[in-house]
Amino acid sequence: KARNQHEPEFIQAVQEVAETVLDYIAEHDIYNGKNILLRMVEPERAISFRVSWVDDKGEIQVNRGYRIQMNSAIGPYKGGLRFHPSVNMSILKFLAFEQVFKNSLTTLPMGGGKGGSDFDPKGRSDAEIMRFCHNFMAELSRHIGPHTDIPAGDIGVGAREIGYLFGMYKKIKNEFTGVLTGKGLSWGGSLIRPEATGYGAVYFAENMLQRSGTSIAGKSVVISGSGNVAQYAAEKVLQLGGKVITFSDSSGYVYDEEGIDAEKLAFVMDLKNNKRGRISEYADKYASATFFKGEKPWGIACEVALPCATQNELDGDAAETLLSNGCICVAEGANMPSTPEAIHKFHETKILFAPGKASNAGGVATSGLEMSQNSLRISWTREEVDNKLQEIMKNIHDNCVVYGDEDGYINYVKGANIAGFVKVADAMLAQGVV
Ligand code: NDP
Numbered sequence: 001k002a003r004n005q006h007e008p009e010f011i012q013a014v015q016e017v018a019e020t021v022l023d024y025i026a027e028h029d030i031y032n033g034k035n036i037l038l039r040m041v042e043p044e045r046a047i048s049f050r051v052s053w054v055d056d057k058g059e060i061q062v063n064r065g066y067r068i069q070m071n072s073a074i075g076p077y078k079g080g081l082r083f084h085p086s087v088n089m090s091i092l093k094f095l096a097f098e099q100v101f102k103n104s105l106t107t108l109p110m111g112g113g114k115g116g117s118d119f120d121p122k123g124r125s126d127a128e129i130m131r132f133c134h135n136f137m138a139e140l141s142r143h144i145g146p147h148t149d150i151p152a153g154d155i156g157v158g159a160r161e162i163g164y165l166f167g168m169y170k171k172i173k174n175e176f177t178g179v180l181t182g183k184g185l186s187w188g189g190s191l192i193r194p195e196a197t198g199y200g201a202v203y204f205a206e207n208m209l210q211r212s213g214t215s216i217a218g219k220s221v222v223i224s225g226s227g228n229v230a231q232y233a234a235e236k237v238l239q240l241g242g243k244v245i246t247f248s249d250s251s252g253y254v255y256d257e258e259g260i261d262a263e264k265l266a267f268v269m270d271l272k273n274n275k276r277g278r279i280s281e282y283a284d285k286y287a288s289a290t291f292f293k294g295e296k297p298w299g300i301a302c303e304v305a306l307p308c309a310t311q312n313e314l315d316g317d318a319a320e321t322l323l324s325n326g327c328i329c330v331a332e333g334a335n336m337p338s339t340p341e342a343i344h345k346f347h348e349t350k351i352l353f354a355p356g357k358a359s360n361a362g363g364v365a366t367s368g369l370e371m372s373q374n375s376l377r378i379s380w381t382r383e384e385v386d387n388k389l390q391e392i393m394k395n396i397h398d399n400c401v402v403y404g405d406e407d408g409y410i411n412y413v414k415g416a417n418i419a420g421f422v423k424v425a426d427a428m429l430a431q432g433v434v
Contacts, residue, residue, distance in 0.1 A: 004041075007090035009311060013097050013336060014041050016343075016355075020414040021421050036425050040100065043093065045069040047143055051117060053135040056125055065136050067115035067143055067151070070096035073427035076147055077113030078103055078364060080154030083132075083161070085120040091311070092116060095154075095335055099364070101420030102357040105396045108368035113149055115140070121156045133164035141169050146177040146374075152367050153182040155310065158228060158273070159194070178374030181367035190370035192385040193363075198232025198333060199386070200362015200393050201306060201354075205331035206240060207397040208352040208412075209304075217241035222302040222322075224248045225309030226272050226279045229333040229360065233306050234265055246297035248309060249279040253297040256282075256289040301325035308333030316341030323349050332356035343413060350409050358396050358416040365392045 004010055018037060025031040051065045066089070069077045079099040082092070092114045100112030119132055144151060153162055162182045169179050176188075183189035192199070202216065209215050221237050223230050226247040234244045243259040247268060256264070264286060271277045283291035298305070298318035305327050307314050311334065314322075319342035322330070329352040332338060336356060338346070346353040366389055373379055380388075396416075403422075404415020 004090075004093075007093060009090045009336070010093040010097065012340065013094040016340065016413065017097075017101065017417045017421070020411075020417040024418050024421070030429065031425055034429065036428060039428065040071060040424065041097065043068050043070045043096065044072060045143075046089070046093070048089070049139045051119070051132065051136045051139065053128075053131045055128055063117050063119040063132070065115070065117045065139060066092050067140060067149070068092045068096040068113055069143075069149055070112045070114070071100040071424060072111035073424050073431060074104060075109035075111045077149035078110040078152070078367065079112055079114040080116075080152045081157045081161075081165075082114070082116035082154040083119045083121050083156030084116070085118055087116045087118045094311070098335055098357050100424060101417060102361045103364055103368075104420040104423045105358060105399065105416060106361050106365040106368060106392055107395060108365060110364065110368055113151070114154075115151055116154065116157070119156075121161075126160075129161065130164045133161050134168045137165045137168035138172065140165075141172045144169075144179060146179050146371075150178065150367075150371060151180055152364070153228070155227070158182075159184060178371050181370045183370070188370075188374050190366060190373055190385060191380070191382045192389060193366045193370055194228065195232040195235070196366035196389055197229045197360050197363030198234070198308070199236045200365070200389060201229070201233050201308070201331050201333040201359045202236035202240065203362065203390055203393040204354050204359040204397055205304060205306070205329055205352075207394055208331070208354060208410075209329055211397075211401070211410075212352065215240070216304060219243065219303040220245055220301070221304045221306060222246045222297050222300050223306045223308055223333075224253070224297055224313060224337070225307075225334065226268055227309070229363075230306075230308035231265065231269055231272070233308055233333050234260060234268075235262075237304075237306075238262055238265065242304065245302065246300055247279055247282065248297050250309075251278055251280060252291055252293040252295055254279055254282045254289045254291050255297065255300050256286060258288040298322050299325075302327055304329045304331070306331055306333050307337035309337065310334055311336040312339050314338045314342050316345060318342065319345040323351065328352060330354070331359040333360050335360065347411060347413075352410075353412060354400075355413045355416055357420065358400055358412055361396055362389050362393055365389060
């Protein structure tokens with residue numbers, strides 16, 4: 001803790017894992033006395049670099065770029081890139097640490113990493129985005145590779161940015177390889193990758209609900225965010241017969257009492273992905289909706305909540321409100337959106353709660369499937385990838401049940417942490433102190 005005292009998000013993520021895994025280590029001789037968790041919390045490598053670029057006015061801008069290569073015990077580093085002004089070492093180390101466990105849970109051979117920049121894409125022209133991505137990759141390219149480290153998208157990094165990043169990597173290295181995932185379909189991408197995180201989170205929620213004898217069909221669902229994860233979580237909820245009633249962004253949320261149907265969702269996708277507009281415009285378009293400026297959607301009564309925006313967006317008070325309104329299931333689409341106080345309340349009340357490292361693992365799992373297709377130089381069909389995704393989400397769910405059973409109540413946090421830990425720890429022990 002002393003060594004990382006200026007990194008609150010990282011400490012929060014480690015503490016959550018330590019609370020569940022330390023007891024398990026103490027009970028199992030093979031892990032005991034090996035300082036295994038102490039080794040896991042120290043990144044194998046943390047790179048910070050200057051990204052200077054020229055904006056549309058001809059002015060030189062300077063941002064900071066990062067790549068955290070956290071753990072490569074079970075495969076090459078794998079994890080997204082985030083472009084957001086809040087990006088710093090603490091945020092990226094928390095994300096990279098979570099990624100190690102998440103990637104382990106997918107059952108695919110991927111280590112954990114994360115990267116990005118404090119660059120703010122909001123209000124930037126397409127040409128500025130391209131110049132930033134190119135200059136960012138000019139340095140990052142030295143540290144990554146298809147057998148070393150394979151970045152993907154995250155907040156602020158979607159299909160457009162992956163294209164610019166890939167173009168520059170290819171130019172510098174003079175090779176066409178699967179060094180990034182989330183690529184366009186015509187140049188090495190996988191079907192279902194854009195949908196995978198949102199779909200996967202809903203598949204996970206459905207697994208939890210079905211185990212409890214119910215399902216998402218007919219349930220009211222509150223979703224936060226309106227980006228990649230939120231959009232496809234909504235699409236899958238609609239396909240399974242649920243009713244989506246909110247979306248949000250950093251300026252507030254919209255509540256549509258009639259429900260956000262497929263046509264309204266198409267409007268949100270166009271607004272956010274093509275026009276890069278604000279979610280408040282949804283309420284201008286649809287009379288059944290109201291916009292709540294600067295607020296989060298947790299006060300709206302629902303049975304299922306899917307936080308899909310960002311870290312620490314659902315605190316203890318919000319959790320209490322959700323519970324008092326009858327919420328029975330929370331599945332995290334985002335990374336660490338619930339604060340420790342919120343998670344405590346969910347566990348105390350014994351509702352179904354899935355931590356992001358389990359329920360949002362569908363994105364990276366499908367990135368793993370993209371890597372396999374790139375290596376084999378083939379493309380699987382939509383159905384093939386979707387079936388594999390569903391199978392992986394079910395495996396993750398069932399693995400959490402095995403390790404998270406507390407007298408009949410499934411503590412999915414504990415289950416995910418221990419199941420993720422065991423595979424990485426075993427590999428580290430086998431490879432010795434390196
Ligand atoms: P996007 O950039 O597509 O969307 C992010 C959404 O969250 C936007 O609606 C954005 O609003 C909102 N948001 C971002 N930061 C804040 C903030 N500080 N306060 C309030 N709202 C905010 O990102 P993704 O959908 O890809 O990612 C969302 C979450 O899911 C992140 O936690 C990410 O790490 C996680 N995740 C994503 C995966 C993926 O495959 N994309 C995989 C696994 C996890 P605005 O437009 O106003 O910025």
